[in-house]
Amino acid sequence: MHILTKVFVLIASVLSITMAALAISYSVNADRVTASYRDALAKADTAIADQAAQKAAHGQERAALEENLNGLRDELASRDADTRRLEAANSELRIALRQAEAGRESITSKIAQLGVTTETQARIIDEYKTELDRLRTAELSYRDEKIDLEKSLSDLESQVIVYEQVKRALQEQIEEMRIALNNPGGSHDANRANTPTEIAGPLIRGSIDEVRNDPSSGDTLVKVNLGTNDRLRENTRLYIHRGNSYLGELVIFNVDLNHAVGRVAYTAANQSIRAGDQVMSKLGS
Amino acid sequence: MSQFGMQMPGGRQHKGAGPDVYTALMFLGVVAMGIAVAMLWIAGSKVAPEGNPLKIQDPNRIQLKQ
Numbered sequence: 452m453h454i455l456t457k458v459f460v461l462i463a464s465v466l467s468i469t470m471a472a473l474a475i476s477y478s479v480n481a482d483r484v485t486a487s488y489r490d491a492l493a494k495a496d497t498a499i500a501d502q503a504a505q506k507a508a509h510g511q512e513r514a515a516l517e518e519n520l521n522g523l524r525d526e527l528a529s530r531d532a533d534t535r536r537l538e539a540a541n542s543e544l545r546i547a548l549r550q551a552e553a554g555r556e557s558i559t560s561k562i563a564q565l566g567v568t569t570e571t572q573a574r575i576i577d578e579y580k581t582e583l584d585r586l587r588t589a590e591l592s593y594r595d596e597k598i599d600l601e602k603s604l605s606d607l608e609s610q611v612i613v614y615e616q617v618k619r620a621l622q623e624q625i626e627e628m629r630i631a632l633n634n635p636g637g638s639h640d641a642n643r644a645n646t647p648t649e650i651a652g653p654l655i656r657g658s659i660d661e662v663r664n665d666p667s668s669g670d671t672l673v674k675v676n677l678g679t680n681d682r683l684r685e686n687t688r689l690y691i692h693r694g695n696s697y698l699g700e701l702v703i704f705n706v707d708l709n710h711a712v713g714r715v716a717y718t719a720a721n722q723s724i725r726a727g728d729q730v731m732s733k734l735g736s
Numbered sequence: 737m738s739q740f741g742m743q744m745p746g747g748r749q750h751k752g753a754g755p756d757v758y759t760a761l762m763f764l765g766v767v768a769m770g771i772a773v774a775m776l777w778i779a780g781s782k783v784a785p786e787g788n789p790l791k792i793q794d795p796n797r798i799q800l801k802q
Contacts, residue, residue, distance in 0.1 A: 463765050
């Protein structure tokens, strides 16, 4: 065998040993790398599955969170609206408070003014009371004076009535004396003096108070509510009527101040004289 | 072996044998094995830790040359 052949054999054996070692190590490493690769792939698959599951869970959780978020946003919006509404109500209440405070201040000032006014009015009332008392005292004194004056006036009126009666009596006497002077004598004058006469002057009206029959003469006697105060005198004629009915005539034969008694001289047909009938001094207006 | 007188090529050359076909074959073999070892070395260095093809990977900690 040639030396080269032996060298080559030696080299080949060495190379074969080396190749064996390398093949062994390579195969082992390749196997392990492959196994590791497979494990990594499995882990990657697992991770991908986990990631997908987590993504799904995340998606669900996100959906739930978004739903919760929407709910919270809605609630926030409602709370904001409530907040705005409450702020508006607060503003309105503040305004009302200011208005109420202003009203209270005005009322307080008005109360103070009313107090002053009340005091003033109390003083005025006191003064009015004092003035009223004074006026009442004055009125009482005036009334007393008035009573005194009325008494004096009634006394004077009574005197005037008496004086008028006296004057009337004197006038009658003067008239009688004049008649007597103008007709000094004769029965004709005496007849004329006994003829009842009407009362001169304004119309005199009165009423009959009492009617009585004179048993001695059979005449009807009448009492009227007229007297010398009414210019009535003896031997004067009065006409009796009831409403618009003429009843008759009477002649006065007795007179005093406020009453007179007369005798019915004429009674109309189918008529009778009774109390309450009217008398007048002359017929017509 | 010589006593059997095998009729294999190159069997007659007992003195000062020169390179023969076996040498060539061995040469080719060595070359091929060299090439194979080289390729195996290169491939092994790619899957072996630290690029040393004779080292074994730790199954729990695979390290590849960057």
